[in-house]
Amino acid sequence: MKENLESFFQIKYPRFELIFSVAEEKDPATALVRACMQKHPLVDAKLIVGAVQVGPNPKVNNLVQSYQGAKYDVMVISDSNVRVAPDYLERLVSEFDLGTGVVTGVVAGHAPQGVGGHLEATFLNTFYARWMVLSASLGWPTCVGKSMIFSRATMDRFGGIQNMGRYLAEDYMTGAAMQKLGLKVKIARDPIAQIIGRHRFEDFWNRHIRWGRIRKSQAPLALFFEPLCGSILSGALGAWAFKSLWGVHPLHFLTIHLGLWFICDALLMLVLKAELKIYTPGVWLARELLSIPHWLHILSGNTVNWRGNQLKLNAGGVLAEGGSK
Amino acid sequence: MFIADLHLHSNFSDGSLAIPEIVDLYGARGFGAIAITDHLCESRTVLGKAAVYMNRSLTPAVFPLYMEILKSEAMRAWKQYKMVLIPGIEVTKSRRVANHHSARVLGLGIKEFVSADARIKDICTAIRAQGAIAVAGSTKRLWDRRNELRDSFDAWETTDGRKLMTDVMKSEFPKLATSGLHKPKHLNSWKTVFKCDRDPQAILHAIKTQDIAFTYYDEATNDIFEFVNVRDLGINGLNHPDRYRLDVGSLSLRSIKALRKKRAHHQTAGLDLEAAQRRRERDERESRELFPN
Numbered sequence: 001m002k003e004n005l006e007s008f009f010q011i012k013y014p015r016f017e018l019i020f021s022v023a024e025e026k027d028p029a030t031a032l033v034r035a036c037m038q039k040h041p042l043v044d045a046k047l048i049v050g051a052v053q054v055g056p057n058p059k060v061n062n063l064v065q066s067y068q069g070a071k072y073d074v075m076v077i078s079d080s081n082v083r084v085a086p087d088y089l090e091r092l093v094s095e096f097d098l099g100t101g102v103v104t105g106v107v108a109g110h111a112p113q114g115v116g117g118h119l120e121a122t123f124l125n126t127f128y129a130r131w132m133v134l135s136a137s138l139g140w141p142t143c144v145g146k147s148m149i150f151s152r153a154t155m156d157r158f159g160g161i162q163n164m165g166r167y168l169a170e171d172y173m174t175g176a177a178m179q180k181l182g183l184k185v186k187i188a189r190d191p192i193a194q195i196i197g198r199h200r201f202e203d204f205w206n207r208h209i210r211w212g213r214i215r216k217s218q219a220p221l222a223l224f225f226e227p228l229c230g231s232i233l234s235g236a237l238g239a240w241a242f243k244s245l246w247g248v249h250p251l252h253f254l255t256i257h258l259g260l261w262f263i264c265d266a267l268l269m270l271v272l273k274a275e276l277k278i279y280t281p282g283v284w285l286a287r288e289l290l291s292i293p294h295w296l297h298i299l300s301g302n303t304v305n306w307r308g309n310q311l312k313l314n315a316g317g318v319l320a321e322g323g324s325k
Numbered sequence: 326m327f328i329a330d331l332h333l334h335s336n337f338s339d340g341s342l343a344i345p346e347i348v349d350l351y352g353a354r355g356f357g358a359i360a361i362t363d364h365l366c367e368s369r370t371v372l373g374k375a376a377v378y379m380n381r382s383l384t385p386a387v388f389p390l391y392m393e394i395l396k397s398e399a400m401r402a403w404k405q406y407k408m409v410l411i412p413g414i415e416v417t418k419s420r421r422v423a424n425h426h427s428a429r430v431l432g433l434g435i436k437e438f439v440s441a442d443a444r445i446k447d448i449c450t451a452i453r454a455q456g457a458i459a460v461a462g463s464t465k466r467l468w469d470r471r472n473e474l475r476d477s478f479d480a481w482e483t484t485d486g487r488k489l490m491t492d493v494m495k496s497e498f499p500k501l502a503t504s505g506l507h508k509p510k511h512l513n514s515w516k517t518v519f520k521c522d523r524d525p526q527a528i529l530h531a532i533k534t535q536d537i538a539f540t541y542y543d544e545a546t547n548d549i550f551e552f553v554n555v556r557d558l559g560i561n562g563l564n565h566p567d568r569y570r571l572d573v574g575s576l577s578l579r580s581i582k583a584l585r586k587k588r589a590h591h592q593t594a595g596l597d598l599e600a601a602q603r604r605r606e607r608d609e610r611e612s613r614e615l616f617p618n
């Protein structure tokens with residue numbers, strides 16, 4: 001995390017302010033931020049400790065004070081597991097024009113460790129990246145909270161960030177609200193580098209149950225057809241069709257189908273500057289095979305585990321009142 | 326005196342325009358009031374669920390965003406155009422796809438979410454409990470139950486875009502003319518004329534007391550700032566803002582006859598005089614049917 005936080009102090013931009021928001025003093029990031037601030041006294045930075053309870057979404061609660069106290073109108077929200085380049089702001093701002101409500105980016109997983117970490121990186125660099133680009137090209141309001149630039153004046157037109165506190169996917173709803181205002185939701189050319197680090201298998205599983213259930217509450221039809229966009233179910237259907245129509249052996253079809261699919265995904269990983277290793281095909285196949293039970297698990301409930309809280313998700317991505325249960 | 330359109334759809338349901346775009350569309354044309362009334366469908370029926378899945382309906386989840394955007398746009402509409410923006414909904418109950426099987430209730434001046442799953446009478450009660458008014462949409466399903474629902478509604482829509490609902494026009498029920506705009510091309514349609522202050526409560530009160538008149542707005546031939554539409558209704562001296570001496574209450578629906586004749590007259594300016602004559606005869610026939618006396 002230290003390197004990630006440090007990268008924000010390396011940003012080159014004429015005039016900007018860095019605000020770090022932590023919910024409580026005992027957060028491990030607090031000491032790291034203070035150390036960085038001491039190391040870079042010329043960077044206009046401040047640390048805000050304390051959450052304002054505006055709804056069940058802890059991230060939004062954490063951001064309210066920073067949102068209200070920021071010096072400038074144009075704001076960028078980023079997570080602590082994101083590492084940015086020195087020209088990050090310059091490149092992001094260059095895509096943010098008058099008709100645009102928010103500019104976000106495709107998340108690229110880097111430096112994974114452990115089984116869960118590798119599965120996570122593969123998920124982000126293949127399936128998730130593909131979905132983001134597809135949904136953006138279809139005009140759906142895809143927006144990722146790991147990096148989004150917007151104007152506070154525009155955000156205030158739908159009640160400010162505090163109005164997002166009732167939603168679990170505050171980023172998606174921000175994009176949706178911008179579209180309702182007739183503004184564009186853009187995907188930046190540069191991917192957002194998320195440093196994955198060490199993840200256990202259950203971390204990966206629970207995280208994507210959460211993301212999947214958010215998708216289920218926001219766009220249930222799209223989630224229902226999601227497996228058809230993966231290699232396994234489409235491969236099985238293709239194998240059956242080719243066997244019925246032309247007598248092609250299912251194993252031959254599946255080998256070619258999965259091989260071609262992997263090549264496309266590997267190209268996407270290269271575009272996202274992800275590391276390709278000798279074991280990448282194995283991790284990729286495991287992730288693809290897990291996608292079906294994962295999808296069934298997502299369909300089986302409406303609760304999500306986030307930051308140690310079990311939260312109930314209602315239709316439209318609204319968190320049940322009372323939050324944790 | 327001003328012209329208002331109180332039944333408009335934005336991209337929160339099946340409209341093609343965003344709320345700010347609607348504000349600019351009407352504001353730039355000098356309208357005095359508009360109401361955004363997006364569809365709010367049932368959550369239990371198949372058609373209602375389909376509308377929700379396809380983002381064609383307001384839901385409890387997006388309703389707070391809808392209201393916030395309406396609030397901020399109402400402020401901008403007033404500041405920039407001196408136009409009132411009234412928050413509204415169109416509760417839509419559909420048994421089948423065909424329009425005559427659906428029941429639509431406009432809620433004008435709403436503040437909170439209303440469930441479309443309740444009975445029509447209960448929906449009207451819920452709307453009125455918020456200080457809003459309930460207007461019956463121009464659908465056969467509601468009109469067939471008009472005597473039973475008479476007391477539930479504050480007014481009945483008498484137009485369906487460009488079409489005049491003759492049954493409603495002839496009746497003694499309180500009326501309201503709106504466009505039901507989904508796309509900019511629906512702008513040419515029937516509108517309501519108010520003489521009250523540009524204030525949401527005054528507008529809702531005027532609908533209840535029927536201190537209103539109707540006019541046909543046509544972009545191609547009329548200049549809204551000079552109130553040519555209203556002059557067409559038979560009122561003189563409206564071209565100068567300091568000479569507005571219009572008793573809107575005295576505007577009877579019979580004036581529509583004059584408007585229709587006037588429109589037919591305008592159309593004779595075209596090249597096809599025979600067609601214009603046919604149109605005029607048709608208009609007169611319709612007028613006789615509408616106002617036998």
